[in-house]
Amino acid sequence: MIKLKSKFIVVEGAIGAGKTSLVLLLSKRFNAKHNLEVVEENPFLSKFYDDIERYAFQTQIFFLLSRYKQQLELAQQDLFNQSVFSDYLFAKDRIFAHLNLSGNELSMYERLYEIMVKDIPRPDLIIYLQASTEMLMKRIALRDRPFERKMSFEYMRRLN
Template structure:
């Protein structure tokens, strides 16, 4: 699966996995259009981390519609001429909804999501950055975003478990799963180059990459 033949790549991972960093690096390497989650635009996010029970539904619906609007814009892009890299897939929204919403809220969410998800284009490749909860928490603390200061270990741990379960069963597109606990592709050029090699060697289906130093 050559990089030059991939027109739409999506990078995924739990909060703190480095998906935005990798998406940005890939976009620069490929000269691709970059689509990033607009999490800082969500007016409910900081309130959600402070009081999840009261702000989960508003937060989730904002993200759902924001992601839909962004990915709908891809329909206006000629993907054979303009490559695209994003730092999320549309289906990830349901992972958060499953964790955060009550049963009644989930039914309403499902009704909205099912109406719009069939209109969203699929990536040619999804890259899932897998990491331990401890590694994710370290990254979250390092970057020091104010609205993330109240995120608890238990929340990230539960989210990490849901992500791993989701991608274990994921078959909608080719998938590359990369263990990132012992690599630093942002600061180590060799680590980033290894990821590019793994993408180029991907032949379809699901491929797992565990760097030697992570074994």
């Protein structure tokens, strides 16, 4: 069995890039734990794709708090004894916030983020997956998640 030198490994990329699939493969291959982003539990997500401007703040705050809770739990685990693969980087939340929020909402988000980021474990390695916007849209359509059905090509182009 191959022993990993890196203990906390993050796979990042746009929506539909294959992050979760790769994390599940790698964690199985290296007998490691996996930390997966909780997307389906966000009660605002399907409404967000219907009306981004109206639901951006609620959606973003839910993700920030959810990711923060997951990352704190990860930090409390023993990262020294077993490797962990994660399908998201905490800092990505801030990227989404800057794409979707503005004004007072972005300012409030930034205040919360700055308080939380100090507690987040830093990855030893980040793997970044890339794909064309066209390919991402095909993959999103194939997996057919209800909350992603109204995701626009233009929104994905901005993310990519």
